[in-house]
Each structure stands twice: as C-alpha cells, then as structure tokens.
Amino acid sequence: MKLLMVDVDGVLVYGRPSDGLPLFTYLERDLGLRLDVLQQAFFKTCCVDIVTGRDALEPKLAEVLGRIAPHLSARTLIDYWFENDSRLDHDLLEDLAALRAGGTRMFLATNQEHMRAAYLMGELGLSSRFDGIFYSAALGYQKPAAEFFRLATERVGISASEIGFIDDVEANIKATRHFGWKAMQWTAGSTLQDAITAFSA
Template identity: 65%
Template sequence: MKALMVDVDGVLVHGRPTDGLPPFTYLERDLGLTREMLQQAFFKPYWADIVTGREPIEPRLADVLDRIAPNITPEALMDYWFENDSRLDRQLLEGLVEYRKKGVTLFLATNQEHRRAAYLMERLGLSEHFDGIFYSAALGHKKPSEDFFRIATERSGYERHEIAFIDDSIENIEAARDFG
C-alpha cells in the first residue's frame, strides 16, 4: 500500500464536538428550524446536485431559507452545520500518523460539497494530516460511483492496487473493492 484514502463522515468526523450527537440535534432549539423541514425543503430536492458540484450551495440554500426560515442566513446555517459536525476521531488521526511516517500518502475521499470540503481542510486543520482531498463536488461524482474512484485514483498518481480505502459504508467499500 502506497496510498490510503479515508472517508470523513462516520469515520474521521462524528457529529457535534461536545457530545458526538448528530449535527442538527438541537437545530430547532438553536435556530428555530426543524430538521424535518430542512430535510424536505433543501436536502431531499437539491442535495444530489449540490454534493456532486452541479449546483453551488449558497444560492439554493438562500432560496430555501427565504421560504422556510427568513431569519436565518445561509452563512449562519452553514456555520452552525459545519461547527456542529466537526468531532474528530483523534485516535484514528494518531494512528494515521504512523502510516505517514512509513511513507504512505494519505488522502480524504468523501462525499462533500465545496464549502464543507474547504472547512474540513482549513478550519479543522485536516490539511496538516492529509496530503489531499478527493470530494464529490470537485469530482462531479459521489461514492459509490465507479467514476468517483476512477477520477480519485487518476488524480492521486497511484495505481488502483497501490491504494487502500477506509469507509463506514459497506456499499462504498464494495464499490472501491470492485474498482480494484
């Protein structure tokens, strides 16, 4: 193994930093917006296009919030979301250091939109632990699509057989294995 690709949500990041609960656990209490309303008005109809980079998050989120929660700005919701979905698995990070010491190149391989991908690398400091990030909005495909793995592999500079993959989704693991 020359390279290791690591998933983010459910592997490296586990919910709220204080307690590990899902990021929107207290959304209604904190911002006055229910998870169900956000799910129905934003995530269900628009997320597939946003997470694969076909549509930016800000304009669509602004339109939705204007309808369902005009007192909340897209920035405020994204700040709330990203900050409440940032509990890092420090034990895993420490373990990955050993691979880097042995010369293994580390990448993140994740389904993310552009803003959260930047947040992960810059604000959470994952750029200090990983050599790069392959994410769905930048690749135009999300896991478990073979195209996600093909493009990530091409951009990594490694051959399929030189890369290992860590994910919490059996569907993604099987797709990576099937890819090679």
C-alpha cells in the same frame, strides 16, 4: 499498500464536538427551524446537485430558507452546521499520522460540497495531516459511482491495487473493491490496524 484513502463523515468526523450527538439535534431550539422541514425542503431535493458540484450551497440554501425560515440566513445555518459536525477522532488521526510518517501517502476521499471541503482542510486542520482531498463536488461524481474512484486513481498516479480505503458505507466499500482498491468497512470500534490487516488478507 502505498496509499490510503480515508472517508470523512462516519470515520474521521462524527457529530457535535461537545458530545458527539448528531449535528442538528438542537436545531429547532437553537435556530427555530424544524429538522424534518429542512430535510424535506433542502436535503432531500437539493443535495445531489450541490454535492456533485452542479449547484452552490449558499445561494441554494438561501433560496430554500427564504421559503421555510425567512428569519434565518444561509450563512448562519452553514456556520452552525459545520461547527456542529466537526468532532474529530483524534485516536484515529494519531494512528494515521504514524502510518503516514512511515511513508504511506494519505488522502481524504469524501462526498462533500466545496465549502465544507474547504472547512475540513482549513478550519479543522486536515490539510496538515493529509496529502490532499478527493471530494465529489470537485470530481463531479459522488461515491459509490465508479467515476469517483477512477478519477481519484488517475490523479494519484498508481495502480488501484496499491490503494487502501476505509469508509463506513457498505455500498462504497463494494464499489471500491470492484474497482480494485483494497477496502474495509469502518464500524464502531474499528481500528486502523484492523484495516491494515484486512488489506493484507
């Protein structure tokens, strides 16, 4: 394996920094908006276009909030969202850093829109820990679409068989294996060594 692709949510990042709870656990208490209302009006209807780069997060969210929570600005909700979904797995990051120091190239491979991708690389400092990021809004396709993996493979310039991948979603693992990447599904208690062993099997 010359290169490792690493998913973000559910692998590197999970929940609120203070306690690891889901990011919107206290949304209604903190911002006066019910989660089920937000999910129905925004996440279930708008997210695919935003995550694949066909629509922009802030203006679309502002439009939705104008209907369901006019007291709340899109920027306020975005800041709350990103800050409460930023708990990093530092043990995994240390293991990844050691692997990278040994010569393995390392990229993020994630379904994200543009603003959060920038937040991950900038505010969370992942740009210093990875050689780059492949994300759905920039590629125009989201995992598990084969085009996501094809474009990422083309851009790193090596054969699919030389790429390892860790992700928590089974459909993404199946798709990458079909494409030719070596892949392991990340679950609670997984370690980087587990993945390296699986890639070598």
